[in-house]
Amino acid sequence: MESISSAASSSRRPASFFTQANALLRKNLTFQKRNLKTNIGIVAFPIFICVLIVLIQQVINNELNKDKFQCGCQGGDCGLQYSTLDQVDTCPISSPPEWSALIQVPRPQYRAVRTDFSQSADLPDESCRASQSCPAAVLLTGGNRSLAQSLAQSLFLSSSSALNFSDYPSSLSNVILGTDTPTENTQFIEPAFVSDRPFYVVQPQCTTNATSPISFKNANISIELGLECVQGLTLWRDNSSLINDELFKGYRQGNSERKANEFIAAYDFLNSDENGFNLNIWYNSTYNNDTGFVEVALVRVPRTVNAASNAYLKFRKGAGAMVMFDFVKEMPKTGTDRRFDFSSLLGPLFFTWIIELLFPVILTYVVYERQQKLRIMMKMHGLKDGPYWFISYIYFFSLSSVYMICFVIFGSIIGLKFFRLNDYSIQVVFYFIYINLQIALAFLIAPFFSAVKTATVFGYNYVFGSGLLGEFLLRFFIEDTSFPRGWILVMELVPGFSLYRGLFEFSQYSFSGDSMGTSGMKWGDLDDSQNGMKAVLIIMFVEWLVLLVVAFYLDQLIGGGIRKDPFFFLRYFQKKSSVSQRKPSFQRQGSKVFVEMERPDVSQEREVVEQLLLESSFSHAVISDNLKKVYPGRDGNPDKLAVRGLSLALPNGECFGMLGPNGAGKTTFINMMIGLITPTSGTAYVQGVDIRTNMDEIYTSMGVCPQHDLLWETLTGREHLLFYGRLKNLKGAALLQAVDESLKSVNLFYGGVGDKQAGKYSGGMKRRLSVAISLIGDPKVVYMDEPSTGLDPASRNNLWNVVKNAKRDRAIILTTHSMEEAEVLCDRLGIFVDGGFQCIGNPKELKARYGGSYVFTMTTSVNEEEEVESLVRQLSPSANKIYHISGTQKFELPKQEVRIADVFRAVEIAKSKFTIHAWGLADTTLEDVFIKVAKGAQSLNVLS
Template identity: 55%
Template sequence: MPRDGHPLKPPDMSFLVGKLIFVWIVMLLFPVILSSLVYEKQQKLRAIMKMHALGDIAYWIISYCYFLLISLIYMLLLVIFGSFVGIKLFASNSYVLQFIIYFTYMNLQISSAFLMTSYFTTVTTATVTGYLYIIGSGFVGEYLFKPFVEDTSVSRSLITLMEFFPPFSLYHIIYELSPPPATGFYSDFSGVQLGDLSNPENGILVLVIIMVLEWATFLFLTLYFDEFGCLQNRMRSRQALQRPSIHPQQSEASIEIDRTDIMREREIVDRFLQQPDSSYSIIIDNIRKVYPPKDGNAEKVAVKGVSFAIQRGQCFGLLGSNGAGKTSLISMLTGFTKPTSGTAYIDGLDIRMDMSKIYTRIGVCPQFDLLWETLTGREHLMFYGRLKRLNGAALVEAAEQSLKVLRIFEGGVADTFVSQYSGGMKRRPSVAISLIGDPKVVYLDEPSSGLDPASRNALWNAVKFAKKDRAIILTTHSMEEAEALCDRIGISAYGRLRCTGTSKELKAKYGGTFVFTVTAAAGEDEAVEQLVRSISPTAKRTYHIAGTQKFEMPKQGVKISEVFRAMEQAKGSLNIVAWGLVDTTLEDVFIKVAKESEKCPD
């Protein structure tokens, strides 16, 4: 009890903490929002969501609502806690007024984070910048802005201009809602009520108006910058529409002009352009991708006028060495990059103009796993199933079926966080995501990389079952996988499609030889070579190391029975350890086409 007999006023805890701490606490969600958005950008999660039919506007609305809900819960708990412990910043002011102010500022903070997302590509940079931003702006507000506010000689217009910097607006709000410093630890501050909102002395109404204007402006700029790249690409696409299409027959005086299978593909494409055929799910029309010069290097032509067609119910295997243009082609077909010229039609829709509609009809398994580390395999399938407009029992059934078919169901793996999956294990949900929701076209970019034999076999069975009513483009370096899954195979090199056909057709066309392998004792290499020449005078030695030699023997003029007879007779005079005669493999075809392409890369 004080000496005058009156009870002490309740203590003001905010007097001890200071205004700067509350500014930092309110702004604490800013770097969290920023880093979360940049994480999805860095990991290309937003790109894969877009490929599975999540539109740009829908993405921003969902993200905005999520962060707004988190922000409101955060501020609600802060106000409740502050009122409970006697912080008059929260306890003495009108709760309706506080809701209006904090609701407005949280929306401004979210829109600010959205706008800054376009300037960052890594989570680390965004996080560090976000925390430096709130710490630095807090100090600037305390030691620069605060003296201006307290100085009555400073023009109100200057104060208003400074308040267009969002942290200054927040600092001024905290300043006006806090007890004056002169009241000390025991304050009789009665707070600011809703009726004081329009009081020109505190300027709160002006602050709210400024924040609302910035909120709307930042959202507009976010959408503008987000769509700016797309608009540029659309303009380039329209310019490409005005250019005359250059067909391979006219521009390619190279290896492709003699390939009847490539010419046949071109004819199918031309026939489709004149009279669309619904039996073809994918039509690629002379598509070309050129990357502009960078860091002093010349422009890079990744895809050079590729044309081919894929029917529904068919799996097309796209083979090629690293740098052959496979991933660049897939990137264009999925809308990840725009073609420099030419186009493709997916289920009758043009990738230049109708990509938003195409996304609802395709499934994509990228070369690298694009998954959330904090979600389980089942949650991934449920999420992407909803994007493909599945819901209720149909969604649950589709997810469970995918888990079983690709063996994600075993050992509780389906309900384990993806961060705990091995590299090969992550491929399974990636493939399952591409097949869920009954897409009409599926792109599988090296889907079996890192898988064990049992899991690879399960994946193959899933792909064989899935291709019955859809078109699939599969890229792989496994010749065994290509032969097991693909109805037709195309081999690309130096950005061009060099040949197409079934595995048997390619072997017959490019593999008119037997591969004859002989391993003999040291010092008998010349004798073995003479033996092979006696069987096939035109045989060509392709390999020779440590007593083992490989020869290519033309099939014409060579009888298998004669080879066996000659080798049996030779065992008496030569020390032959082992020998074998095999037909040409798809791998031999691949190597031969690649070597032939080196002679004429363009």
């Protein structure tokens, strides 16, 4: 290890931001390379979904190519139809038929009459509904009442009872022909001519309620229609507000008849006069069908306009002047290919799952590092939050970007219209913002999970739950135009819903673009009020920035290690305090009573600490000042005092050993010193820096070998040392030399062991690697928690040599259960029982202080045990028998009562009197001291 120290001597300065970032990036890339199977599986999932969509699309295309979807009627005459309903969307219609222009007339039972909510005197009595003879009313208003009423007299054309319709359709333009048939999207057929409802001839007066049926040909098809006369009643209202109110009250809601009080139309002639014609029209949309796209009732409005225009012409030019409105006709239609893009139809749901699949991957990776304490292990070796966040974010962003690029490119290559029709620049911006938001979300919720399994379950539930809720809840609200848009924006604050909304918009544009043979979404489409993409982009961008800041804040509070004060960020705006300012006040209530109960050597150590704290500078590597840890009691149990006001001063070049039974608090003390848990009270200084406020600075000069090996299973031993060496600012040849020497020192160099993955190491090999990690980079303070656990005797002896060489220029705190190890390695020892030191000193001092006796052992026959005890009493009257079984007895002989020569002489004389099978005289061992002190302390605690 000497070569390691010399190689690292030039790297005393902490590693820079970019040096640490480089180390973490190299480690992540190596880790990623070792997870090739997992990566292939992740990338294969979107490929599988895309291929599945293509296969389903092929099945659909094959189905659409069947005969029943081909243009032309099958099996003979189609009547007025050019094709079946399955064919009409794609079949050509070069010469659409001519249809007479119609006016919308309310059905007899819905025509306006006097009711409880409409008491106008000029409306007919409600009794006419029983005989279905109610007139169809038209409301009038305008700035010139006399003009309006004059025009109203010419609004409906009069005709004789015998109408000649042989000249279709021009003959039908001489009357106001109406219908109460609902409008609908048909195969270029006016639905009134193929329904069983009668036609209405609207006239000023009806001599009879019915007229003769009419017959004519249209598109070589004979049509017979029944005609009924209906009186057109014109009613004046003083202003448009009255008209609006009356129309609203009488509007029929769906199939409800409770408020049905309908009018043909309403005219507001505004400022019309002899010199100008200005008109507003209200039309009846009750019979409009629910297409969700256009107001198809508008096709009946032209005849309403024509009636008013002819009335004004007659007013200006005389009774013979009129504009002939012969017919209406659809635009010719060419044949198109039948298209049904399955990727656009199901894209929002499937692609939401595909994109969100990275969320549980990122989440579990971050939680894994927390669960295995790898994050805090990296911090303990100097990795600061800045490089960690920067590289981790860039790392996950790069993975997400590669994933999305492969997804989009593959989808485009195999022909998915979802990608090919929409502008790629919009897609890039959308996916870029979302993957950043997804990474920020993973970082945000990671601190709330302590187990990878729990995080994994949550992650996949979130993925599938947000996709299903988006498809079957959010989509319903988006398509429901009556649902408040503001609540949709609130729902889109959930990242999964914002992703679904963006994909939904892409799918709508690609689906319609494919059907119409046009392109999908362009940047100009974002200004469309019905397009939610702009709002989604703004929400995701703002949320990304907000979540990233909140995630960093929560990471500092509950992310592991020593938790910071909630207002920790305020200290960045203050100047750094000096060392003297960082020292705590040395006034402790009740400490005097506690000190009086301590043993002299422990009290002396406390006094040394107090004296050091009063000095202007710290001369010791580690100073623990009354450090205490209390775990709050739960379920009715009392509080657990794990560490009882521990004070310790450790200079450079000293190895301090902590001995104690299991549960004594040794590991708790170590964990407080390395930042895994927060002290309840008191503090400690490492190289003059307070552990409560500046652990990040302490980590740059600290090495740790934890009780349990904290290693990446897929990284090799060499890769671990390279990573931690770079964190300690080792570079180039010095780094490679330090790594090789570290592997050699712990016997992991030869035979390629250092290049095997740590997951394949035995327990002893992992311990040796952990020791090598703790010593690389020349740390000034090293904590080793039971470093030799699980090692064979040869490896343990080799490890002891490593530690002895390493302690020359650094302070080491070591916990162990091996008395031999403590005696070989430690300059001073502290026996730790029930959270506090019972004694402190070097091994010889402790054996002399607590082991002032020899252990005399003799084995004879059972009949001669009394002679043995008599012999011992002659040597030492106050001897204490501590063991007795089957002729073997052990005695403690106070050193002040016997001499070793006298014991040997007495045994030689005894041999001539009785048979001695075996005997021995031993000095007190450190194990004896440990047992004696531990039992004494535990007995005292029981009595107290």
